Amino acid sequence: MSLGNSFFPYSIEDAMSWIGHHLENFESNRSFEFAITDKESRELYGTIALSSNLAFNHGEIAYWIGEEFWGSGYANEAAQAII
Template sequence: MIYKEKDKTIETNRCILRLFTKEDAPEVVKLCNNYNLYKTTLNLPYPYSIEDAISWMEHHLDHFDNNKSFEFAITDKTTGKLYGAIALSNHQTFNNGEIAYWIGEEFWGNGYATEAAKAILEFAFIEKDYNKVFARCFHSNPASSRVIEKLGMKKEGILREQVKKCEEYLDLVYYGILKTEVIS
C-alpha cells in the first residue's frame, strides 16, 4: 500500500483508491442501481438515482479533510475503471474505525474488495493510528464475510435480526481486529 497524502490516494497492486468526483456519478448509478447489490448492503438505497450518487459524494472531501471518514473509489490502476467504493469511518471517541465497501456485481469474485480492504486496514493503523478496526455484514452474505476474514478480523458477535431488509429480518455479524494483531 502506498498512501499519497497530497493526492488523497492509496495505491495497491492493481488498484488506485481515490476520492470520488462528480464525473463518477453516472457510473456509480450504473453499479449501484442493482437489486443484488442492494440486498447485500446496509445503507444503499434502491432504486439508486443520480441524485443519490451526488448527495452521497457531496461531503466526501469535507469529511476526509476533517478526519471524519475516508470514502474512496476503487479504480483500476491502468484504465481508471470504477469497480466500487470503500470507506473508513472514524469513531474518534474510541480511536477506532469501521470499514465498509461495495463492489459492482460485474466485478464480484475478482478480489478487488479484499485488495482495497487490506490497503484501508494499513491506512487505518499506520496513517491514522487507530487501535481497532471493525466491519459488519449480513449473515446471509458469505462473500463479504470471506473478505473480512481474509483481513485477519475475528468474529466478535452476531446481532440477531438486527436489520429489516427486503421485508425480512437479517442477522448482522460484527468482526474486529486490533492494531497489535497486525503491527507489532
C-alpha cells in the same frame, strides 16, 4: 446518505449527495472515501471508506463493489490498501 445505507435503485441525486459529503467528512476526520478502479483502464469497480470513531477509538471499513465485479478480490485488495 452514507455508503452503508445505499438503496436500489440508486439515483444520480443519491450519488451526488454522497459525493458532496466527502470533503466535509475528510476534514472532520469522520471518514475517508476512495474509488476502487482498474489499475490500468481506471474503470470504476466500486468504493471503499474508512470511518473513524474517535470517541470509542476505533474505525470501520465499508465497501461497495458493482455486482459484475464480485468475487474478483477487489474489495480485499482495497481493504488491505486502506489499512
